[in-house]
Amino acid sequence: MTPTRSSRDRQRPFWYLRRRRAQLQADVDEELRVHLEMRTDELVRQGMSREAAAGEARRQFGDLDYTRRYCLEQGTRKETRMSRRLDFSELHQDLRYSVRAFARKPGFALVAILTLALGIGANTAIFSLINGVLMRPVATPNPERLVVIREDLPGLNLLDTPLSPPEILDLSARTDLFTNVTGYQPFAWNLSGSDGGVRVEGAVTVGDFFEVFAVRPYLGTLYTSEHSRNGQHQVVVFSYGAWQTYAGGDPRIIGQTVQLDGVPRVVVGVLPPSFQYPRNAQVYKPANLPPQALRMRGTLSMTAVARLRDRVTLTQLASQLGTEATRWNEQYGGGKALFARPFAEYHAGRLRRVLFVLMGAVVMVLMIACANVGNLQLVRTVSRARELAVRSALGAGKGRILRQLLVESGVLALVGGGLGLSLGALLLRALVRWDASQVIGVGAVRLDGRVLGFTALVSILAALAFGTLPALRAMRTDLQRTLRDEGRGTMGSIGRARLLRGSVVVQIALALVLLTGAGLLIRSLDRLLDSDIGFVSADLVAAQVALPGVKYDSVSKQSAFYATVLERLRTMPGVTAASIAWALPFSTQTGDSNPLEIVGRAPRPGDPAMHAEYRVVDGDYFRTMGIPLLRGRTFEPSDDMTSAAGTVIVIDDLLARQFFPGEDPIGRRIRHGRGEGTVIGVVGSISQRQVDEPRQKAVSYYHFRQTRSVLMAIVVRSARDLGAVAQMIRASVHESDPELPVYDIATMEKRVDSSLGDRRLAVAALAGFAGLSVLLAVLGLYAVLSHTTERRKPEMGVRMAVGASPGQVLRLVMRDGLLLSSLGILFGLAAAVILTRLMEGMLFGVGARDPLTLVVSTALIAGVTVLGTTLPAWRAARVNPLTAMRSE
């Protein structure tokens, strides 16, 4: 008796279990059938008829059916247990084998891991930004249930405005839609303490501010919506940062009184450190809403945030807001339209588009990285053909070898992913430090569980992407034949070469797309930096000062203060000009837009409503800023409260053209934000908030000696550095009033620049990713050409032996490389033309198909690919025909 143990038990492919149950059943049946036959035979030998014997055998056996099921169950149990053990030990084996294989060729593993780490790291960093900025803009549970509600007033040509406090309270009555509603207005106060005053930023709120964000007190209690209405609005809540900075983290702050703009307020609570909203807010205070304030539905000052009830969808909300607006319009007039936007989307603003473009870019970088590592894997499997064939001959099934190759890819991807995570964290830290001024607000972005999960997923996908194709390719080669042929020649199949070359073409094409995108953004930024903002930002420093209304309670006291400070500044060394302004361009001060009337001209029905912004300045403002005076005159010190001519107004060129087309505005009277006055001059218009926003809002200027001016910016033109000018401004202010904080000191250039923060982020990141992708693509091209020329060495030897010159061989390889590069450029240009259209909204002054950008990127790619081709070609040309042929 010779039991033949099938080799099946030793080499189980991984789909083994599924087929196994049917096999078990067949085995059991067969075994029992054989038993019955043997018993029957025995009985026949003892003299029974075959028929009777068969019956007797069945009878003697007992319960056949139950036994069948019992045996099958036992068998299944054993199989499961064993295959689990087996799979695990095989995986372990594969892992050890992979690590050993990498250790033998550390160069390959190193290059592959670094390439992957760069690709995965870039993805991790950008996803962290998206996660932080778009998905979790504020530390609150379920941020996706938060919406910001805004309104349009088409009749007044006012779009996308904040809401008024009574409107927000009306919305909070809609408990069918919202669990809580709040409104807030960013605000700033002079906080006075023992060591002079400081300027603190914060928010004035109505409604359930802390409930909407589901924030709990770190210390004390938080005020509620009631505090706005029952005269208990003299309370404040400190942020954790404010508590640390201004109270030294002393818990006894609760119940203490602080002075905000000279008014006493009681600190009732401190927020946890995780809650930082609105950005930079340090102090929170309930709005004071006396009954008359509840009738003022025109003070559109508050950003409304609401938490949606479960099951209320954005579509339902939109229709309900329509109903609500209709009700308001019927009751109060105004022709308003309400709309809601997801909170995260509203707050990401312009950054949203930037982040999506960057995400697209890093996906491309990862694709290039995967293509590159895939090529490396492919080349490596070729040189390992012999090793694989030996393993196969030793009994490893195809499935087992395929799995081994995939495990190797997995190991690469995991190590690359781990390294990528660190790289991503570094990149993120650099970004956050770069954005220290919080222009784009990435300070709160960090790596969390979601980012880790994302990185893991990307790594696995990458492993599948670059591992599967080479592994399957290796499977298609005849391993047995490889063994016979000693691994020479057979694996240099046309199909594999096509795969290698195709992936090089794809890499070059993707790199070109990224390069074009980066080029377009660079050109846009360049145009923006060159574009005319209407004033000269160089050598200008601005700082803000706020006068407490309690102490400076009249226009004359206020103007006297500023006049004295300006007098002082103008005599200081190095100061060319000094002036003051409320609503400084490119600052946190926001100018209000107000209805404007021209005295003596009745609005014709159907005319669009006239709206403009106003400013309060001194007469030297235009000269200081470098804004040209186009007609008439600017303010004189004599234009004050006692002037016989009354209030005088300077308008900008935009206002003149919009509302006085073909007329001379000088001498005309207009009624605007600070009352009625006579137009005395026309000045040039300037950009107010963004360089790339078209100038649409007209502006009128009032004189500070004729109107309230508590909150002003001091603007100084001086060639001296920021520190020196800041010192001069502080000294001049403190000589008049040592308690006044001077804050937000920065050069105008810095302010203008900051408004371009999101663009700089986009340019820096995209340019970096483009550079990386070009580098990877060229390395990829170089690697493939080196590999193929290496494999073709014998052929080159023959060519040279029969008379080809080294130059001809050089040209042969160069032609090969340049063909790949040209194909890549061709596909890349086609893809770039399609994909850059998605960036159109981010471009300024250049079209998505800007020929210069396309030409320069193409030339750049062509140039570096020539470099990547030359070295392998030169090497091929130096082949010694004799040695090359001998190696055959």
Next chain:
Amino acid sequence: MALPRPRLPLLQGSLDLLVLSSLSGGQSHGFAVANFIRTRSGGTLQVEDAALYQALHRLEGRGLVSAEWGVSENNRRARFYELTTAGRKRLGEEVTNWRLYARAVSAVVQGV
């Protein structure tokens, strides 16, 4: 014609011992094990074939015996069972236990 010898039902738990010891001489298929038990006990021990196969598969499931297909003496394909190392060890323990048990029972019974 001699009276048939009395046929005794199997004591609980002793079937595994019987199967293991039938395999102590080497590989064997189920039919051979059944005949071996029958012959060795002079026909006294009645083991139903169904119970025997269940025992074989149970022991295989516990890793005490292993099985593989082979060819029987009559050129039939049959499933051959063999003691594993664990099975050999278990057989030793079971035999010792059985001897202790049998001796104890005999000692008690002899007093009757």
